[in-house]
Amino acid sequence: MAIKIPKHLRDALRDYQQLSIDAMIKYIGRFDTSNARAGLVQMPTGSGKTGVIATLARCETRPGPVIVMAPRIGIREQLTRYIDKRFFEHAGIDASSLPRKIFELKDGNDDPGDLNDLVITTTVQLLTSLLKKNAPLYQELRNKAVLVLFDEGHYEPAALWSQVVRSLPCARIIFTATAFRDDFKTFDIDPDHAFRYGFDQARRARYVRNVQMHGYAPERSPVAFAAQVIEAYDRIFSAPDEGHADRPRVIVRCDRSEEIRQIAAAIGRQGRSVIGIHETFNDPAAGEYHSVPNPDTINATFWVHQFKLLEGIDDHRFQMLALFSELRSVRSFVQQVGRVIRNPKRNSGATAHVLDHSPRGRQAKLWQEFLQYDKLVERGDPGALDLNQRSLVDSIREAVPGLLYVDGRFRVPADVTALALSDLQLPLSANIFHRPASLSLPHVEDSIRRECEEQDLFCHVLNGTPDTAAVLHIRIGMSPFLEGGFFPEPKLGVAIVHARGKYVFIFETAPSLGAEAVGARPVDGSLLRRLFVKGVRARLTAVTMQNANLGADQVRTRALTANSVDTLAPSFDEHGYVLSTATGYSRGRRGDPSSEEASVRRYVGVGSGRVSDYGGGFVPFDVWKVWAGEVEQFLDRKGTSLPVFARWADPTGWPKDPSPRNVLLDLSEVLDRYRTTGEDDIPEEQEIETDELCADVKNGSFEVSANGKPLEIEIVAEPAEGKYVLKSTALDARYYSTDPEAREGLVRYLNRTQSFRVIPETEGHIYTLGQFSRPLIEFGPQYDDSKMGVLGALFAIDELRDIKSEKGKKARPHGSGWEHGSLFDLIDRQAAGTQMAPFFSDTEVMVCDDLRDESADFILVQRATKDHPERVVYIHAKAKTKASNCSAAGLQDVCGQAQKNLREVSLFAEPGPSKETKWATAWDGIPHTAGVVNERIRKQRTKSEPQDDIRRTTKNPNADREVWLVLGNLLSKRTLKKALLKTSPPAYAVQAAYLLFSTITNTAAAAAKLRVFCAP
Secondary structure (H helix, E strand, C coil), X not given: CCECCCHHHHHHCCHXXXXXXXXXXXXXXXXXXXXXXXXXXXXXCCCCHHHHHHHHHHCECCCCCXXXXXXXXXXXXXXXXXXXXXXXXXXCCCHHHCCCEEEECCCCCCCCCCCCCEEEEEEHHHHHHHHHHCCHHHHHHHHHCCEEEEECCCCCCHHHHHHHHCCCCCEEEEEECCCCCCHHHHHCEEEEEEEECCHHHHHHCCCECEEEEEECCCCCCXXXXXXXXXXXXXXXXXXXXXXXXXXXXXXXXXXXXXXXXXXXXXXXXXXXXXXXXXXXXXXXXXXXXCCCCCCCCCCCCEEEECCHHHCCCCCCCEEEEEECCCCCCHXXXXXXXXXXXXXXXCCCCCEEEEEECCHHHHHHHHHHHHHHHHXXXXXXXXXXXXXXXXHHHHHHHHHCCCCEEECCEEECCCCHHHCCHHHCEXXXXXXEEECCCCCCHHHHHHHHHHHHHHCCCEEEECCCECCEEEEXXXXXXXXXXCCCCCCEEEEEEEEEEEEECCEEEEEECCCCHHHHHHCCCECCHHHHHHHCECCCCCEEEEEEEEECCCCCCCCXXXXXXXCCHHHCCCCCCHHHEEEEEEEEEEXXXXXXXXXXXXXXXXXXXXXXXXXXXXXXXEEEHHHHHHHHHHHHHHHHCCCCECHHHHHCCEECCCCCCCCEEEEEECCCCCCCCEEECCHHHCCCCCECCEEECEEECECCEEEEEECCEEEEEEEEEECCCCEEEEECHHHHHHEEECCCXXXXXXXXXXXXXXXXXXXXXXXXXXXXXXXXXXXXXXXXXXXXXXHHCCHHHEEECHHHHHCCXXXXXXXXXXXXCXXXXXXXXXXXXXXXXXXXXXXXXXXXXXXXXXXXXXXXXXXXXXXXXXXXXXXXXEEEEEECCCCCCECHHHHHHHHHHHHHCHHHHCCCCCCCCCCHHHHCCCEECCCCCECEECCCEEECCCCCCHHHHHHHHHCCCCCEEEEEEEEECCEEHHHHHHHHCCCCCCHHHHHXXXXXXXXXXXXXXXXXXXXXXXXX
16 A cells, blocks of 8 residues: 555544545546546635645655645745644644654755655745656656645636646646636546535534625725724633733734734734735835744734735634725635634534625625535535636537537537637737846746636647747636526637737737737837828828826817818817827738738727728738738838827826936825825825925935925836836825726825826936827927917016915904915905906906815906906915925926816816805814914905806806916925026926926817916
8 A cells, every 4th residue: 555644643633634534545546547547635724734745745655756836935834843743732742753754845946865765845936846847857757756745726727737747657646625717627636536524514513614704885085994893802811911822813814914913913013923925025123024934833813915915824823814905706705714714623613714705795695606516516516626717618518419500500519629810700900018138928928827717718729830839719708687697608729929020919809918928019000090091092081189287177089070180270278288099091001912002990099009991801821911010011111101290298208217316206196095004104194185296306316295204115117118107105005996996005096006207317308197208389499388378378476586485374353354475365365465466457256265165266257448358267285384586386286177177167068066055154174273363255246246257257158267386385486497597407307397287278178378487
């Protein structure tokens, strides 16, 4: 017999452990290399699966190594501890009396020596690496191994495993708690040698704990969530004695590294011991671990993680699970619950507690679904091993007759595994990327296959060509009209990756399988413009443009459709837009080189590198390849593109030196989404208050200020990815998202949306909306303000140099007005005694509209004079406490405020709700300004309502409409002018100029004029 178990060890095993071992001994005895199928042991997490592995490994008597494989280093380390001593110590067995010793294979250069009496613990990744290198150690293991024990990794693609598992010609046993994945098709499980022991069986025998679900309403605040978890802990277990080693412990599951930090910090502030575990962490001194530490040496009550504690932690002290972020699959959820159900002393009534914060109790429903599956396991239903998409695909294929009449034709059902590239037909469409120097199509093919299997998709790799990788996949969708039931909706998809010259052409039906495998950036917009070749019949019929100016209240996208966009008169602000998509007519042959060039309707998507030629239908793959070559020629040509492209900002591609010189963050769209967590001594649940979001970059990082405290942010240019990447643990720790549908941290949001503008080291470029463009207006000694009008819009006022407060700290006595020396007071006094006073002359109506759905801080109506017609003025004020001669961040705030309310200024705007009630109440600036101002209406005409006068003047086509920005202590005209005329203009000045220019053009688009009052 290959495995001989000492009686005292067998007596120490549980009955079902003995049965599983006997079943596997039987499998080993019948193993046949000519039909090398695998055995299976399925036991619930926490029921002693590792003990079975340890017994089989240490009691194998045949000469040759026993290989124990794990999918993670942490699991390898845990298996090593248990197989070496820990399991046997718990069982009261002297491990030194067993025949085999343990060797932990950590590195390909390790030398285990004589293999005959060893148990080799290692990872599947290391063994795969040795296989690919054809290392001598791997060959020795392959030739001498007598048994392979594979501890399941629940998130590692099975394709990676199968390369190693199938190459080892000996008995192999798979251990799992969830045998309902597609992976087990790859392992080729022999159902006659599958031992299964269900969760409920183990629960009734008290080998695992009962599971009690505690339902909570979803909670996005880390502070509130932490308080609920601590309250539940204290209520169920009582407040812990942090010095007591056997106290109950808690696993907290999050979705992102930033959430882990936020939750850990919130728990820590309550005086509880806590650690965080994540792939990106590496600061144990701060309680942040890269991998799972040994629970025997880390004395923490709360362990917060993302995926690390789904497996590789076997400690009975974990008794509570709290899910800040839910797990969407049964498999993952069962694995996570398995960490808190161990009951080694078989205590009666022992209970694991799960705090379910998911919407509508979705985690509890997953648990109930698992219990239904568990009944199949206990009944020994053979279908319990076949609950996966591949089995469903096989069943559908077998159910379809050999001939069908479909779509007016007789068709033979296709055998996906027998298809070749020549069987495919594709539309004339592809996403085109710059070809990476390290591109390997076999690697791309393998990456796509692994991702398909990770998503539980049936997939088949086609026999490609030297320049093409191709993978078919079948996705079994679920009808969206069913919440719990299932109606299959199969769909065949394809991923084609075709390398051609300097480019990679990708056609795929599933999102980003090929693109992610290639890891390249889309071709630059400047190249895509070449696909519209200047000619008699060439023209654009539709375009969409994105505004290069940042801000939540900007026009984001503009679309034009016409018989020929070229013939339309350009709007004066089009140069501030970046082309996003273009549809029109150009030359082409649609993949037929023998035909004459003809007019082809073509679509181009700039950000994605998408190119489509319409009208050609679906064509055979070889025709599609010829079409790709035709597109390649257009991309490489040097001819003239359509002149109409000159109307929009000129895309440049990445400059020679994209190193960031200055950054302006744009948080305007999410200011109301994020709240403070209590970090950095900032009160909890405060909205983001931006102080300074524009900064120069020094040594790869920059500092901004928010909620009164500085923040350091790293920024790295990633030309290969076509983007910049921000990094800041402090920013993520300070703010959390209140939106349950957009839970990402602030850094992740900024990186995903690229909501910032960068000025790089290379002059004459600006990065916005994820791409570089060359501004049509050039700064420097040649700067011509007549083209841009920025300096012409500035009016220098001496008194504004020293005004540091917008509204003052305290209103004047008796509610008579604002604090003297504030901007509001200056405006309220109509700038009496200053150079600004003439602009207020002839004012007959003045209202303070500040706060609560404001149109502006102040609104004026001035009577007609010989110098100007009747005029309505919307005033926006902004001051900085800290002196600045050119604050881009301060300008961003006030310019954004002004542009947001341009709808009120427009001649054609619909009137909003009445403001009579608001204007009849006192102005109250708490908490920023103490006291009130009794009268919002500071001046009015007799026998006339201010609201009527303002609306009538705004709607009068003969009246002037103006927007004023009144800036205290944040902009100097002289400083800005001097900076813009420098040979190398400072980045902050360029940012400020673009903000002002954007406001000028948008104000003009509303048929109004902008005046900016600032310091000289």
